[in-house]
Amino acid sequence: MPEAAPTPRPSRCPICGKPTAEKLRPFCSRRCADIDLNRWLSGVYAVPGKPEEAEDETPPGKPASDQE
Numbered sequence: 430m431p432e433a434a435p436t437p438r439p440s441r442c443p444i445c446g447k448p449t450a451e452k453l454r455p456f457c458s459r460r461c462a463d464i465d466l467n468r469w470l471s472g473v474y475a476v477p478g479k480p481e482e483a484e485d486e487t488p489p490g491k492p493a494s495d496q497e
């Protein structure tokens with residue numbers, strides 16, 4: 430089907446939704462880029478799936494110091 434989607438450029442700041450600045454793609458401003466970076470960084474620390482909190486819980490019925 431010759432129905433090519435007209436996507437010249439998805440210029441939309443993912444942070445605030447404003448038109449993207451070519452220099453700061455895909456963001457509209459340095460500030461938004463910074464915000465995204467911060468989100469990303471904090472996300473990296475939060476994402477790994479195993480928060481330290483869970484590590485504090487010992488699995489029941491399996492003492493770790495009883496393997497030798």
Ligand SMILES: [Zn+2]
Nearest residue numbers: 442445457461
């Ligand atoms: Zn923005």
